[in-house]
Amino acid sequence: xxxxxxxxxxxxxxxxxxxxxxxxxxxxxxxxxxxxxxxxxxxxxxxxxxxxxxxxxxxxxxxxxxxxxxxxxxxxxxxxxxxxxxxxxxxxxxxxxxxxxxxxxxxxxxxxxxxxxxxxxxxxxxxxxxxxxxxxxxxxxxxxxxxxxxxxxxxxxxxxxxxxxxxxxxxxxxxxxxxxxxxxxxxxxxxxxxxxxxxxxxxxxxxxxxxxxxxxxxxxxxxxxxxxxxxxxxxxxxxxxxxxxxxxxxxxxxxxxxxxxxxxxxxxx
Ligand code: NAP
Ligand code: COA
Numbered sequence: 392x393x394x395x396x397x398x399x400x401x402x403x404x405x406x407x408x409x410x411x412x413x414x415x416x417x418x419x420x421x422x423x424x425x426x427x428x429x430x431x432x433x434x435x436x437x438x439x440x441x442x443x444x445x446x447x448x449x450x451x452x453x454x455x456x457x458x459x460x461x462x463x464x465x466x467x468x469x470x471x472x473x474x475x476x477x478x479x480x481x482x483x484x485x486x487x488x489x490x491x492x493x494x495x496x497x498x499x500x501x502x503x504x505x506x507x508x509x510x511x512x513x514x515x516x517x518x519x520x521x522x523x524x525x526x527x528x529x530x531x532x533x534x535x536x537x538x539x540x541x542x543x544x545x546x547x548x549x550x551x552x553x554x555x556x557x558x559x560x561x562x563x564x565x566x567x568x569x570x571x572x573x574x575x576x577x578x579x580x581x582x583x584x585x586x587x588x589x590x591x592x593x594x595x596x597x598x599x600x601x602x603x604x605x606x607x608x609x610x611x612x613x614x615x616x617x618x619x620x621x622x623x624x625x626x627x628x629x630x631x632x633x634x635x636x637x638x639x640x641x642x643x644x645x646x647x648x649x650x651x652x653x654x655x656x657x658x659x660x
Contacts, residue, residue, distance in 0.1 A: 423451030460513030528572020581640025607642030
């Protein structure tokens with residue numbers, strides 16, 4: 392490259408579900424820092440307002456839309472408003488998710504369904520409702536999955552089932568929409584520090600240690616680890632990359648299904 396590039400997404404628009412907190416807020420902040428107009432979607436208006444204000448305070452362009460990704464009509468409405476305000480979408484990040492640790496017999500059918508509906512149906516709803524607003528050619532979709540998609544974790548049957556679906560749904564979209572110039576990729580984060588996900592899955596110092604022991608690099612990731620990979624995958628620098636599953640996990644995904652956290656041991660008596 393003949394010039395240094397710091398505005399990788401200058402002039403682009405990005406719609407980020409789950410962008411009001413955690414990993415997806417870090418992604419939105421990074422995108423905004425590289426010149427994109429970012430639109431965030433979550434259920435809580437208060438959380439959206441805080442996230443938008445934080446991005447604007449750093450000089451970024453941001454807007455928030457309150458909707459539940461399980462509600463197709465509400466998503467359609469949010470996306471139509473986003474299109475009206477900011478034009479066609481260059482980037483769509485599907486990151487909204489739910490999680491709680493529970494064994495199969497410790498969750499109701501409705502508990503299982505809640506997570507599958509947010510993660511999997513929510514990703515389907517988002518992609519389908521966004522389709523008319525995606526730039527063709529040129530748009531890039533990114534799903535935030537997890538190693539749960541390809542290996543079983545105790546107390547996480549709902550998330551494993553949902554994220555496995557997210558991966559294959561996203562790769563199918565990459566196949567079906569590729570000829571229109573739409574790319575679709577997946578990031579599988581490992582344990583990321585200072586997130587709601589880790590507060591739920593590793594709530595004690597002992598559980599954190601177990602999580603870290605299962606990472607070859609010997610630490611949890613930080614939110615910017617995921618944001619930096621997202622920036623690459625959603626930029627024109629990755630214009631020939633589609634249908635890929637990219638771990639950003641310190642190597643955790645190589646460790647196999649042996650994430651035996653203390654809560655799991657307790658269920659075995
Ligand atoms: P988080 O801070 O709790 O983020 C979840 C986001 O999704 C929030 O903005 C939340 O806002 C939104 N959301 C939840 N349910 C929703 C719904 N029904 N409709 C619309 N928005 C909804 O979580 P995180 O830990 O950063 O996780 C972010 C992503 O990374 C998830 O896809 C997760 O599976 C994945 N991941 C995380 C880790 C980790 O270590 N944290 C590891 C692997 C994968 P509202 O509650 O206001 O709706
Ligand atoms: N153990 C077992 N079941 C649980 C549970 C737990 N810790 N937490 C919730 N559930 C069950 C509820 O009991 C309910 O089932 P029921 O109707 O049979 O009683 C079902 O899950 C749905 O709960 P509800 O609170 O009505 O769902 P919701 O749609 O409002 O919230 C959740 C979805 C449960 C995933 C909620 O934790 C959430 O909103 N999470 C978003 C944030 C998040 O999880 N971040 C981490 C992302 S990695």
